[in-house]
Amino acid sequence: MTHKFTQLQRSLIHITGPDRLSFLQGLITQDVEKLNPSQSLYSLLLTPQGRFLYDFFLIPANSSNSSFFLEIDTTVAPDLLKRLTLYKLRSEVTLELQSDLSVCAYWTHKEPIGNTTLFDNVIAYQDPRLEELGGRLIASTSESHAFLQNQGFEETSPEDYKSHLLEWGIPTSPYDMIPEKSIPLECGMEELHALSWTKGCYLGQELTARTHHQGLVRKRLIPGKLEGSETIPLNARLMYEGEEAGLLRSSEKGRALALLRLEFLEPSLSLKKPFQIRPPKEGVQESLEKDLPVTFIPFLPSWMKIPTS
Template sequence: MTALQFSLLPHRSVIAVGGADRVEFLQGLISNDTTKVAPGHAVWAALLTPQGRFLNDMFVADGGDDTLLLETERERAPALAKKLTLYKLRSKVTVEDRSATMEVAAVFGAGAEKLLPIEGAIAFVDPRLPGLGVRALAPVGTASALLQARGIAEASLEAYDALRLESGVPDGSRDLRIEKALLLENGFDELNGVDWKKGCYMGQELTARTKYRALVRKRLFPVSVEGALPAPGTSIHLDGQEVGELRSGSGRRALALLQTEAARGPGPLIAGGVQLIPTIPPWMRLA
């Protein structure tokens, strides 16, 4: 593991959900248990269509002052804020897109969790994998100074992305097709993105059926790329048969949605004329 570094994540931003009903409101919408959110402890979750397909991913953190902060994709934050506003009906909640006033950073390396708390920021250990470090939500333009004051060196976004890709962890709609992707094909079970004991939420029925009937036939795997990285969406073939599709990538690393048997097999897997070598990350449970 590298020494402590941080990367700014300009493609991520923040929505604030406030009001007396904020916890109950989100509890009925997203895949994780919002009652478990506490200072320094966040949950990772998804908002689904009624049919159980992916819409948005988010970290839900305690923002203080009777507010929950949703860290989510910047480009899609206004649409998510609008959707949440439509869902609130008579609930005593407020929804505010803070994309213009807050920014997001990831701190990674050995001992990142020992940084908490970080004065001037809302910070929490990444609930997906400890090795992904700490997320910090701070007023725009302040994250770099806050973290450098703690002796942490700034790294490029590509440095953090390399860690994420090697770990096999998805990054929102870069890896999950909107209104198509299933959570359990993309690691949300093992990566603590679904609470199986909470009450009902939108899209729960298909998610539960997928788990208990063992319907997962494809998974998102980390792959190494033996050549120039093909574009996201490039089809992957094994012996002339299509067995998957490339997702996000950087350099010689990428994620690929693959039939599980193809990922386990001897290969070779080919995408855009180059070979892909999949690995099964330690956290992944395969049937």
């Protein structure tokens, strides 16, 4: 089996200062006290109403745990940095974009390099969401490529990595998790280790906890296979026996994620009946509406927990 890697469009914010942990602890969804030289974290920043804003990784920058990196999608890194700077107030913490480093993802069924391992000029860490996703590497571009090639990994495209994530039902932002709209528990964030139920308060904590304890989740991002096409337009509608059951999110190489109403998921799985697909509502005349020659066949990955009726 080929061991693959690809360079990602990710940015790193270097966080230092004596208040670096307490500063984030009151803002983000994961318990930063768990962060140590051998343990990286996956976490979120929410709106006060508990809606998704950003997802990111926290990675120790050195063996003394005196600073760490926040790894996030490059397109939203400046926005997050600006927001964190506003929250900083009198906290003794420094936030700085690290432009000289890049991030690669590597994956296969090969044993990962380690949870978080500090090599000379290279930081390798296991993806904290799910072991099957593989790992990530922080270094300069030339050093990361050389390091992974020496480990037996072959460079491939970002589209291959996207397909790998979809195979395991892993959402990405902003296409699957939509800022200021998505609810973390609808996106599998509990099972993917982005939430802590034991830490203190954080932005959006009250509504997130209420949704969790009262079982208020009625939709979920569900992976599936596309029959009849490799990709489908974002927000294409999923139909089940003539009723609208959800919306398609990401798709790549015949794999996809869809936000489905759970009342339609159970009969589809039990009867092995696929969802029909119609174009997105925008710009479609009602008289011209018809199903596309494509179907969506949902499946549940081993990590996903769906409430039973």
